[in-house]
Every structure is written in C-alpha cells, then in structure tokens.
Amino acid sequence: MFYVVVLFLGLSLLMYCLFGGADFGAGILEAFTTKHAREKGEKMTYQAIAPVWEANHIWLILVVVILFSGFPRIYTEISVALHIPLTLMLLGIVLRGCFFTFRHYDAIQDRSHDYYSRIFVFSSIGTSFFLGIIAGAMSLGRITLASNVTFAERFVAPWLNYFSFSVGLFACCIFAFLAAVYLMGESEEKRIRKVFWWQAFRANLATVVAGGFVFVAAKLDGFDLIGLLVNHPLGMACLIIATLSLPLLWYSLNLGWVILPRLLAGLQVMLILMAWVIIQYPVVVQIAGNQGLTLENTRAPEASLSVLGWALLVGSALILPALFYLLRSFKGHPWHAEPGH
Amino acid sequence: MEDLLSARLQMAVSLGFHIVFACIGMVMPFLMAFSHWRWLRTGQKEYLDLTKTWSKGVAIFFATGAVSGTVLSFELGLLWPEFMRHAGPIIGMPFSWEGTAFFIEAIALGLFLYGWDRIHKWVHWATGVLVGVSGVASGIFVVAANAWMNSPQGFDWVDGQAINIDPVAAMFNKAWFTQALHMTLAAFVSTCFAVAGIHAWLLRQHQNHPLHQKALKISLTLGAIAAFLQPLSGDISAKDIAQRQPAKLAAMEALFQTSKPAPLLIGGIPNEDKQRVDYGIELPGMLSFLAHGNFDAEVTGLDQIPKDQHPPVLITHLAFQVMVGCGMLLMAVGLAFLIIQWKFKHLLGHKGFLTVVALSTPLGFLAVEAGWTVTEVGRQPWVIYGFLRTKDALTPMPGLVFPFMLFTMLYLVLAGLVTWLMIRQIRVLHLAYKPLAVSG
Numbered sequence: 001m002f003y004v005v006v007l008f009l010g011l012s013l014l015m016y017c018l019f020g021g022a023d024f025g026a027g028i029l030e031a032f033t034t035k036h037a038r039e040k041g042e043k044m045t046y047q048a049i050a051p052v053w054e055a056n057h058i059w060l061i062l063v064v065v066i067l068f069s070g071f072p073r074i075y076t077e078i079s080v081a082l083h084i085p086l087t088l089m090l091l092g093i094v095l096r097g098c099f100f101t102f103r104h105y106d107a108i109q110d111r112s113h114d115y116y117s118r119i120f121v122f123s124s125i126g127t128s129f130f131l132g133i134i135a136g137a138m139s140l141g142r143i144t145l146a147s148n149v150t151f152a153e154r155f156v157a158p159w160l161n162y163f164s165f166s167v168g169l170f171a172c173c174i175f176a177f178l179a180a181v182y183l184m185g186e187s188e189e190k191r192i193r194k195v196f197w198w199q200a201f202r203a204n205l206a207t208v209v210a211g212g213f214v215f216v217a218a219k220l221d222g223f224d225l226i227g228l229l230v231n232h233p234l235g236m237a238c239l240i241i242a243t244l245s246l247p248l249l250w251y252s253l254n255l256g257w258v259i260l261p262r263l264l265a266g267l268q269v270m271l272i273l274m275a276w277v278i279i280q281y282p283v284v285v286q287i288a289g290n291q292g293l294t295l296e297n298t299r300a301p302e303a304s305l306s307v308l309g310w311a312l313l314v315g316s317a318l319i320l321p322a323l324f325y326l327l328r329s330f331k332g333h334p335w336h337a338e339p340g341h
Numbered sequence: 342m343e344d345l346l347s348a349r350l351q352m353a354v355s356l357g358f359h360i361v362f363a364c365i366g367m368v369m370p371f372l373m374a375f376s377h378w379r380w381l382r383t384g385q386k387e388y389l390d391l392t393k394t395w396s397k398g399v400a401i402f403f404a405t406g407a408v409s410g411t412v413l414s415f416e417l418g419l420l421w422p423e424f425m426r427h428a429g430p431i432i433g434m435p436f437s438w439e440g441t442a443f444f445i446e447a448i449a450l451g452l453f454l455y456g457w458d459r460i461h462k463w464v465h466w467a468t469g470v471l472v473g474v475s476g477v478a479s480g481i482f483v484v485a486a487n488a489w490m491n492s493p494q495g496f497d498w499v500d501g502q503a504i505n506i507d508p509v510a511a512m513f514n515k516a517w518f519t520q521a522l523h524m525t526l527a528a529f530v531s532t533c534f535a536v537a538g539i540h541a542w543l544l545r546q547h548q549n550h551p552l553h554q555k556a557l558k559i560s561l562t563l564g565a566i567a568a569f570l571q572p573l574s575g576d577i578s579a580k581d582i583a584q585r586q587p588a589k590l591a592a593m594e595a596l597f598q599t600s601k602p603a604p605l606l607i608g609g610i611p612n613e614d615k616q617r618v619d620y621g622i623e624l625p626g627m628l629s630f631l632a633h634g635n636f637d638a639e640v641t642g643l644d645q646i647p648k649d650q651h652p653p654v655l656i657t658h659l660a661f662q663v664m665v666g667c668g669m670l671l672m673a674v675g676l677a678f679l680i681i682q683w684k685f686k687h688l689l690g691h692k693g694f695l696t697v698v699a700l701s702t703p704l705g706f707l708a709v710e711a712g713w714t715v716t717e718v719g720r721q722p723w724v725i726y727g728f729l730r731t732k733d734a735l736t737p738m739p740g741l742v743f744p745f746m747l748f749t750m751l752y753l754v755l756a757g758l759v760t761w762l763m764i765r766q767i768r769v770l771h772l773a774y775k776p777l778a779v780s781g
C-alpha cells in the first residue's frame with residue numbers, strides 16, 4: 001500500500017502542475033495581451049477552464065491530504081518552515097479562484113470587470129511564483145529543524161534566496177507556456193491563433209532563459225545543481241529530452257496540429273518534475289545539517305497507509321469514469337483529456 | 342496579540358467563513374434539483390427560471406467555498422502542526438474520503454452548470470442531485486474528523502505519541518453519528534431559511550411574483566421539516582455530551598456545582614470569578630432530564646473538573662443560548678408556515694408573514710456559528726480531548742497576529758463582495774423577468 005499511496009501522491013502532483021499550471025498560466029498570459037485579444041482570450045479561457053475548474057484544484061487538496069495522512073512530518077515541517085510563502089500562496093489561490101468566478105458570474109458588466117481581471121491576473125502570477133518558491137525551498141536545504149536559531153534563519157532564509165526565486169520565476173514561465181500551447185488549440189480564429197502563437201513563443205523563450213537563471217541562482221546560493229545532475233544521469237536525461245522535444249513541438253504547432261503539441265508540452269512539465277524528484281531521491285525535503293525528510297522516514301504507520309491507499313483506489317474507481325464523462329461531454333472527443341482542462 | 346489567541350481566532354474566522362459556504366454547497370443542490378424536477382415534470386417555465394437563477398448564485402458560493410476549504414486544509418498545518426503530526430495518520434481516512442466526495446461533487450457540478458442542452462435531461466438532473474449527495478457526504482466526513490477531536494479513539498497514547506493506530510475505529514468514534522446528523526440538519530435549516538427569507542423579502546417588494554412564490558414554498562417546506570427534527574437531534578447530542586464531555590455540558594449550562602437534580606438554565610450571565618450565574622431563569626430538574634432522561638439524575642458540574650481543564654464558560658453558555666434560541670424561533674416560523682399552507686393558503690402572501698420570514702433570514706446561520714462555538718470552545722483547553730492541549734499544538738512561528746488579520750480582512754472583503762454580487766444578480770433578475778399574470 002505504501003507504493004499505491006506514493007503513486008497517487010506523484011500522480012496528483014503531476015496533475016496539479018499540468019491542469020492547475022495551465023489554469024494559472026492562462027491568468028498570467030492575460031497580463032501580456034492587448035485589450036482586444038484579451039477579450040477574446042478571456043472568453044476562451046473561460047470556456048476552456050470553467051467546466052473543469054473545480055476539478056482542477058482538487059489535485060492540490062489531494063496532495064495535501066495524502067501528505068498529512070501518509071507522511072505527516074513532511075506536511076508539518078514544510079508548514080512550519082515555509083509558513084510565510086505558503087500563506088502568500090493561499091492568498092493567491094483564494095483571490096484568483098474567487099475573482100475568476102466573480103468575473104464571469106457578475107450579472108452586470110461594468111467597470112468592476114476590469115478590477116476582477118486585474119486581481120485575477122496578479123494573483124495568478126503570485127500563486128505560480130510562490131508555488132515555485134516553495135518547491136525551490138524544499139530542495140535548497142536551508143530548512144532547519146533547530147529551534148534555537150533566529151526568526152530570520154528559521155522562517156525566512158529557507159525561501160528568501162536567489163534559487164527559490166528563480167524556481168518561482170521558472171514556474172510562472174512554464175505555466176504560461178503550457179497555457180499558450182493549450183489555448184492555441186482551442187481557438188478557431190486564425191488571428192487569435194496567431195496571438196497565442198506569439199505568446200507561446202515568448203513564453204518558451206522566457207522559460208529557457210528562466211531555466212538558465214535557475215542554474216545561475218543555484219551557483220549564487222552555493223547549491224551544486226550541476227553536480228547533482230551529473231551524478232543522476234537519469235535526471236539529466238529527463239531535462240535533455242524535455243529540451244530536445246521543443247523543436248518537435250514547434251514543428252507540429254506550426255503545422256496547425258492540436259493534440260501533439262499539447263502532449264509534448266505536458267510531457268516537458270512531467271520530465272522537469274521527474275528530474276526534480278530524481279536528483280534528490282529519496283529525499284523530499286532537504287534539511288540543513290541533517291538527514292533529509294524522505295517518504296520512507298516520514299511514513300505513517302501501516303494501518304494508516306493501508307486505509308489511505310484503499311480510499312484512493314476505491315475513490316479513483318468512482319472518479320475516473322465520471323471525469324472521463326465530464327471531459328467527453330464538453331469536448332465530444334476523449335483525446336482532449338490533456339493539459340489545461 | 343498573543344500567538345495562541347491569534348491562531349485560535351484565525352481558525353475560528355476561517356471555519357466560521359467556510360461553514361456558511363459549505364452549508365449552501367450542501368443544500369442548494371437539493372433545492373435546485375427539486376425545482377428542476379418540477380420543471381421537467383410540469384413544464385412550468387418558472388421552475389426552469391428558478392433553477393437557473395439559483396444555479397447562477399450557487400456557482401459564486403461554490404467557488405468561494407472551495408477556496409476557503411483549500412485554505413483550511415493548509416491552515417491545519419500552518420497553525421497546528423503538532424496536532425496534525427499526531428492526528429493526520431489517525432483521521433486521514435475521513436479526509437481522504439472527503440477528497441473523493443469533493444472530486445465527485447466538482448465533476449457533477451461541472452456537468453450540471455454547463456450541461457444544459459448538452460447531456461440528456463434526466464442525466465443532467467441526476468448530476469444536480471449528485472452534487473448535493475456528495476456535498477453532504479463530504480460534510481459528514483469532515484464532521485467525523487471533528488467528532489474524533491471531541492471523542493478520540495482508535496489509538497493508544499504512549500509517552501505523548503499515538504501508537505497502534507486504527508483509523509477505522511477513529512472515524513467511527515462515539516460522536517460521529519450524533520454530530521453528523523445534527524450538522525446535516527443544521528445545514529438544511531440554515532440554508533433553507535436564508536433562501537426563504539430572501540425570497541420573502543423580494544415578495545414584499547414584488548407582490549405575487551411567481552418565481553419568488555415558488556422559491557418560498559420549496560425552501561420553507563424543507564426548512565420547516567428540518568427545523569422540527571433539529572431539536573430532537575440536539576437532544577441526542579446533549580445526552581451524548583453528558584457522557585463523553587461533562588466539562589462541555591457544564592460550561593454550556595454554566596453549571597458550577599454538581600447538582601442532583603440539576604436545573605436547566607435559560608439565559609443568564611455566568612460569572613466565572615464568583616462561580617455563579619446572574620439573571621438566569623432556572624427550570625428545576627430539567628437539565629437532569631435532558632442530559633440523563635431522569636428528573637433526579639446527578640449532573641456533573643465544573644467543581645468536579647480540575648481548574649486547568651475548564652473551558653471558557655461565558656462564551657460557551659451564551660453560544661448555546663443563541664443556538665437554542667434561534668432554533669426555537671425557526672421552529673415557530675416553520676410551524677406558522679405549515680399551518681398557513683395547510684389551512685389559510687391566502688395568507689401566504691400576507692405582508693406580515695413575509696416580514697417574519699424575511700427577518701429570520703440570518704437566524705439559521707447564526708445558530709450554526711453559535712453551535713460550532715459551543716462544540717469548539719467547549720472542547721478547550723484540549724484540541725484532542727483529554728490527550729493534547731491546544732497550546733501544545735501551536736506552531737512555533739511567531740507574529741501570528743499578521744496572518745490572522747490578513748485572513749480576517751480577506752474574508753470580510755470576500756463576504757462583502759459575495760453579498761454585493763448577489764444583490765446585482767437579483768437586480769438583473771427583476772429587470773429581465775417581468776411577470777405578466779399571477780399564477781399559483
């Protein structure tokens with residue numbers, strides 16, 4: 001059952017990065033769109049996201065629930081050390097979720113619409129950024145278990161650094177890229193496709209630059225990222241495949257294909273996530289001057305994992321057909337079960 | 342402000358905010374499904390309009406409920422890591438079932454809100470019912486987790502650690518059924534009366550508006566039934582508490598001295614320093630009867646409980662009075678409605694009656710907030726009753742007053758916005774919907 005639970009944890013995390021990520025990305029893109037294209041894009045974003053919006057963010061809840069019931073110390077140590085960025089991320093989640101809905105359901109269209117949009121855009125950026133910061137902080141290894149240190153060392157230093165920020169930036173870029181590739185496939189008008197093509201292009205460039213910046217920032221913070229990659233050829237391979245699949249993605253995108261580019265963009269996110277997991281395997285949260293927290297050394301007693309695993313298995317037997325039906329009903333085509341939904 | 346106090350208040354604000362949306366999320370789908378069913382059956386267009394009008398409002402509530410719930414699942418760790426370290430593996434099971442229920446609810450909601458004309462009409466109707474069923478299921482699962490905090494079982498506590506964990510026994514603890522029953526009824530009472538109140542208010546302004554008339558009937562009927570069952574379920578809860586949490590019962594009733602027989606206290610202001618109650622009315626023997634089913638039974642008072650384990654008496658007692666008071670008022674309104682509906686149908690549109698219903702709009706939610714205050718404050722100083730104290734569960738993070746203020750402000754703004762959006766929704770409804778003739 002341990003492995004079942006781990007599998008679900010990984011899967012939920014991946015799904016959140018893909019679906020939630022594209023969802024955040026759509027908000028980020030709005031910040032970089034001209035007014036006219038924005039109105040079009042906004043409608044499309046809405047149509048693409050709305051029916052499945054509720055389902056998207058439940059992946060995050062699943063991650064949280066699996067962590068606190070299956071690997072409680074990972075949940076509690078992160079909650080303590082990263083209290084501040086987590087709170088800020090939550091603020092973003094609340095604002096973007098509410099304002100996305102308000103914007104659509106407000107019965108009267110007036111100036112308030114612009115405010116909803118502005119808050120939706122800002123909170124989309126903020127949420128992605130802090131999500132990245134949290135991921136970065138988990139790897140950097142400045143989280144400390146000691147209680148005899150200063151406030152700054154315990155609650156600020158773990159995440160307020162170049163490396164975590166660069167990961168935050170990277171998250172924003174790649175989410176925007178995901179969304180652009182996804183939304184491009186949604187649009188029927190040629191002109192709008194063009195707009196999203198440019199957005200995808202710019203987001204792709206930004207992602208590559210931000211990716212480079214992650215390495216520089218790691219260096220600045222004395223974190224031997226390159227060394228880790230060299231020592232974990234599999235992780236390195238993931239990153240290389242992710243990069244090499246880019247030309248293929250662009251080629252197929254230019255041919256006007258819809259499915260393959262989306263799959264490839266999703267694959268890239270998955271590979272990067274995998275690389276992150278592999279290079280620090282088995283550690284999940286690096287701890288300063290201490291053994292890191294792994295799934296193995298934080299696991300809950302077998303009885304807990306076993307009921308958790310069963311709940312997840314039975315739950316998915318109920319959920320998967322329903323989810324499939326949902327996606328089918330709105331697309332009429334099962335292949336659309338991909339990023340952005 | 343002290344960190345512990347800030348954290349407790351933050352928890353109270355977040356939960357108090359969430360529960361309103363949770364109740365609406367649990368009950369509105371049933372109201373909509375009923376109206377939807379009437380539309381499919383009778384083909385009267387008002388029912389279709391009513392279903393659509395409600396569902397537009399509900400979408401806003403759902404989004405707000407979902408994000409505030411997400412906040413809660415993080416807050417448990419952000420504020421109470423020591424609690425979650427122990428409790429996570431024990432009560433993870435209801436939470437993971439709750440996650441499953443949410444998932445189904447979210448999928449069904451997507452199908453319901455966006456499925457008009459896209460899926461078969463009866464399948465579409467069924468997705469609406471499924472939203473409600475899974476909403477109630479998820480509510481029951483979380484309440485089971487909370488019941489475990491009141492009545493912890495399914496583990497052995499050795500040297501401050503929980504071992505031999507049995508999550509199934511933990512979920513089906515002694516309190517889960519009574520609490521889940523009482524909460525589910527409360528969700529119906531509060532939401533139905535709030536909905537009825539709003540439509541009654543609108544009926545006062547738009548006499549005989551068919552949409553509001555139908556809405557009023559549906560919601561008041563369901564609300565009245567739930568309001569009658571509520572005190573029965575409350576009585577079961579009280580008997581339960583007398584067994585498992587005598588300190589809470591004593592605080593609810595401000596019973597400072599163990600008494601045999603014990604009187605039921607109505608109103609009154611407990612004075613914790615002087616160990617007495619000012620201005621209360623006492624009904625002799627009633628508490629003994631309510632708690633133990635016998636007019637002469639002994640009821641444990643706070644004097645038998647070590648001083649460092651006393652819950653705050655004033656808050657718990659007042660909250661209990663507010664809950665029961667609101668419950669009684671709502672029952673009276675429900676009774677009035679049933680009598681009018683049965684014998685004096687023509688009075689349904691009477692201004693006086695509509696005013697009374699409109700005035701009772703907030704009472705149900707007031708009772709819910711007060712009831713949770715009884716449960717949660719009455720459990721103090723424990724977070725896991727009898728095992729872990731709230732103060733020992735607190736995060737070491739200092740300056741908790743800042744997140745407390747941040748979330749309080751956020752929720753105040755959101756509450757204001759949601760209200761404002763509802764008003765706009767209603768305004769548009771009346772612009773677009775000018776009924777010509779009066780219909781039944």
Ligand code: HDD
Pocket residue numbers: 484491516519520521523524526527528530531571572574575576578579582664665667668669705706708709710711712713714715716717
């Ligand atoms: C519409 C709401 C509502 C109404 C009218 C009532 N209650 Fe209630 N009550 C709740 C809503 C509620 C609640 C918010 O749902 C609580 C909090 C926790 C829970 O499970 O239910 C609760 C808790 C609660 C508890 C504590 C349960 C515990 O800590 O485990 C008791 C003893 C009662 N109630 C008793 C009553 C009685 C005797 C009522 C008679 C009229 C009553 N309630 C009306």
Ligand code: HEM
Pocket residue numbers: 349350352353356357359360417421424483484486487710713714717718720721723724731
């Ligand atoms: C939504 C309905 C609920 C409301 C309105 C509510 C209300 C409150 C209030 C007022 C407090 C502060 C009590 C005090 O410190 O004096 C509190 C604390 C707390 N509640 Fe609840 N509660 C609800 C449901 C739950 C559920 C379902 C859980 C858990 C599974 C839970 C877990 C906690 C915890 C961990 C604390 C902090 C520790 C403590 O103060 O004992 N609550 N809640």
Ligand code: HEM
Pocket residue numbers: 054058061359360362363364366367402403404405406407408409410411412413414417443446447476477479480481483484524
């Ligand atoms: C500590 C306590 C709680 C936590 C951690 C929690 C967590 C959550 C989460 C994560 C969601 C979002 C799910 C979604 O996306 O639909 C949610 C929604 C919901 N919660 Fe809670 N919850 C708590 C207390 C309660 C209580 C006490 C009840 C009811 C009795 C309740 C009933 C619901 C319902 C019915 C929904 C779905 C309705 C909606 O989406 O608006 N929750 N909760």
